Amino acid sequence: MSEQIKHECGIALIRLLRPLDYYHQKYGTALYGLNKLYLLMEKQYNRGQDGAGIATIKLDMPPGQRYISRYRSMAPRAVTDIFEYVRKKFDGVRALDPNLMNDCDWLKNNVAFIGEVLMGHLRYGTHGKNSIEKCHPFLRQNNWMTRNLVLSGNFNMTNVDELLETLYELGQHPKEKADTVTVLEKIGHFLDVENQALFDHFKTKGYDNPTISKLIAEHMDVAEILRRSAKDFDGGYSIQGMFGHGDAFVLRDPSGIRPAYYYQDDEIVVVASERPAIQAAFNVKFQDLHEVKPGHALIIKKNGSITEKQIREPLERKSCSFERIYFSKGSDTEIYQERKMLGKLLVPQVLDAVGHDLKHTVFSYIPNTAEVAFYGMKEGIKEYIRDTQKRKLKNAAELSAQQIDEILNMSARIEKIPIKDTKLRTFITQDSDRNELVNHTYDVTYGVVEPGVDTIVVLDDSIVRGTTLRQSILRMLDRLEPRKIIIVSSAPQIRYPDCYGIDMSRMGEFVAFQAMMSLADDELVERVYEKCKTQDELPRSAITNYVKELYDQFSYEEISRQITSIVTPPDLNAELEVIYQTLDGLHKACPLNAGDWYFSGDYPTPGGNRVVNRAFMYYVEGKNQRAYL
Template sequence: MSDQIKHECGIAFIRLLKPLSYYQQKYGTALYGLNKLYLLMEKQHNRGQDGAGIATIKLDMKPGSRYISRYRSMASNAVADIFEYVQNKFVDIQENTPELMQDTEWLKDNVSFIGEVLMGHLRYGTHGKNSIENCHPFLRQNNWMTRNLVIAGNFNMTNVDELLEQLYELGQHPKEKADTVTVLEKIGHFLDDENQELFDQYKKEGHDNVAITHKISDHLDIANILRRSAKTWDGGYSICGMVGNGDSFIMRDPAGIRPAYYYYDDEIVVAASERPALQTAFNIQFKDVKEIDPGHALIIKKNGEVSMEQFREPTERLSCSFERIYFSKGSDVEIYRERKQLGRLLSEKILQAVNYDLKNTVFSFIPNTAEVAFFGMVDGVQQYVRRHQKDILLHKKESLSDEQLEELLSLAPRVEKLAVKDVKLRTFITQDADRSEMVAHVYDTTYGIINNHQDTLVALDDSIVRGTTLKQSIIKIVDRLHPKKIIIVSSAPQIRYPDCYGIDMSRMGQFVAFDAAIQLLTERGMWQVIEDVYTKCKASLLLPKEEIVNHVKEIYKPFSPEEISAKIAQIITPKGTVASVEVIYQSLENLHEACPKNKGDWYFSGNYPTPGGNKVVNKAFVNWKEGNNQRAY
């Protein structure tokens, strides 16, 4: 993606089902769980670079012993920093008493982070403050083991105000207005409730307090706690939780917006945001990794029992298509195939745009995440070439000269790597005043490939959000190669609407497609459309979220996608560009064809999977119209 955007976080979870001595004997180390957690987090490094954290729980510890450990970091390489901190706890032991590294019972009693339940989190900050307090996991502490709660997640809730009000009504007073706090406290409240109800029940039955403690631990109904907690949540979420006694869960929103995968056998239960991370870390096959069902939670009891329990009625599955286009690693075989198909489905539209003139067209891509879609696009062009050659040979071979036959058989797409990304330049760490200058140098190019003022350059990007990097860097750079025409192709449709489920795309003014529609309305004297939409959006904010519709769709309604694409091409073309510039976008129909299991397309279509999404998009428009740069949820 040429535009840098921050996005979804990543979760990692491991439950060891055997005693620690088992892993020491089989794998030669008592640190098996920690080593695997490190690998699971590093393999999801793409999902968060603003911070990370881990937490572990030791099972069946004696009273007075520390059984929960947590460490968080905001270092530039947070995952490595965390595990270096953990590793340092073993340095003296390894140097002075190495035999103790084989004694799992001693290690568990004396060294933190040696536990059977492990959780990891990688964070991308969206709008929240970027401080250590905002890094997951979050911990809710209590002297009762079964009232302790640790959570980490990949989530955003659209109705934080509503959830906060519910906490006030329960008698709580949260310390800040944040969805992480509200989720933690909501689950924590019903965890407390469950504890109290069980305590009262067992007390009536005549059990003493020590016996009650053990019975509560055995009979906590995690599914019921989650049902009561999540009843009014509106958002996308994959949330991992651990109770102090060792009960744990991974829950997924009813529309399956956020991803969550798991695997278990007689040794382990593991879960993560990405399937390839599980495959690599535990050497397991694609077919053995399952998705957590939408509206369900994978629950692992302290005794090792594993179940999938429904906590909310699943809705239509609208999993995030942006996961497939950009966010998730392309090493997932399904995602790899889908990205290739996204590129392949664009090939006909591209061929039409270059008038099928392959001799004078160079195909390239904007690194690094568009590469797989580029392979698919080239496949599509090659399929055209084969059809063309076959047609000529079947119907005109008698009239072909040797020279024409040679030219026909040599026909192939000209594929080159022209844009080169300088990974050392990280523009997001500079101030806004410096950003434009820095963006211009993020990419470089390969000179001498283009025939001056003769070739058309087709450059594939996986998506276009703001168009800033295209305007300030890429188009300027490739125009120096003197192509006749530059065609920028997006494997995603036009991004028209904000996200509110975990991606840092919540302000209307960020989107070049929105800017294009506003400019078109202005140029054609249709300002009243903007005013009418503003009035409707403003009025809708007084309604319950369930009654709100997306009025911002009316901004785009007067124009065809092609008209908006043409205006986008004008917007992203820098002054002084010699080559003509065209922009081609994926269609919604092709997106759904390529990603049939992940039809969540609200950024493109405005069709939000939860009622809160419509409220957010209308609020985002109101904010834009009023010059308010705040997020809309």
């Protein structure tokens, strides 16, 4: 994606199933858990660069001693900053007495962050201002150990207003209108309810209060707390939580929109947003990892028991396909193959666009995240060449030696043409001057294109706004004087806003939407607007995505041609064509991850239909605001 789009946050949860001394003896350090948490977070750094945070819980601490530690950072390298902060605490121990680093009991009783339950979070802010208060984990504190809640996650809720209303009805008065606050307080409320119910139950049986506290920790029904809390959540979520006494959970939405994977053995349970992070940190095989099932929660009790329990009825699986196209690291076994297939499936369209003239076509890609899809395109072209050679050489006896040589020498011209240059500082304040600098964000490799003869094909993993194409990339490619430039997107046309965690909420920013609106009849636009407006106050389940009616008036090719016109700079000399992956191609490449609402408008939750209609209404009304909180 040549344009920056903020997207999914990253989660990491570790539960050590043995005493700290076990890890010290086996791995040579009492900091085993912290070291692994650092690795998990660094290996998911792609998922959040606006901030990060960690929290740890120490099990079975006596009254009067701190058992929850938390630290958050918004430093440019937040993960490094956090663990530098933690490291300094142990540097102080070494300065006091190096032998104390071998005393696990002393460390646990005297140094923060060394515990058996560890949580990490990487934040990508999808809207609003960045501040330390926006960084996860969030902490709901209480003097009762079993009422403390530490929470973080990768989530966006579409029905924050409804969730707030529920909290009001419960008697609460949240300090902020945000999904992080509503989720924290909703789970916190039912955690309090569970505590009170267990307290009353054991009190009637004659137990004293200190004993009751221990019994509450032992008998707490985490699944029931989550069922009562999440019954009206509408959104995509992987939410991880820790209770003060040591129970922990990871809850996933019923459609499996947001990812969560876990690994367990007799030493550890670990959860992360991406499989390769766990594989790298713990050196485990792909087949040993599992997904937290949609609508389920992985629950790790204080006693070390591990269960996966259904919290909500699973819906049709709609895991985010953008995870496969762009967001997740391409080192995941399945994602790597899917990205290659996305590139390979584009080959017939590309060959048609270049007139099957490989001799005068140069292939490249931009940015680096498109590299794997480009490998797939290369494979597809290689197969085409091999099939062409076989067909032509069937009559080899009738060919001259020169003709045979030409056939055998068929190949694709692969070059590194667009290059992301060093980030330029826009120290000049005037907008016109800043735009001029933006035009030089990319550079090119000179001398590999024959002016006026060759076609340049550049693969991108997705095209959202088209701004970078128009202002920078196309002008840069045009310096090479190609006959034609073809921009190929391995993702389909992005037509609809996301409301489950990606910063794609204002429809007017999408070049595909701009193209459609430039073609649409004003009367039809007004009719669709009125339809959206009349159902805005209906229950979520009764709302229809009426914006689809606008797109239905035009073919995929018509919109692609209009996109081409929109992104073409006025001074471009080369002919331009923009080619997109098809929805069918996306589903063929990513058969198990059908969450395609940004392309198709088929939202997995009712709240999505409300968001798309509101986004369209805001566009028509000239409101530059998000359609959800």
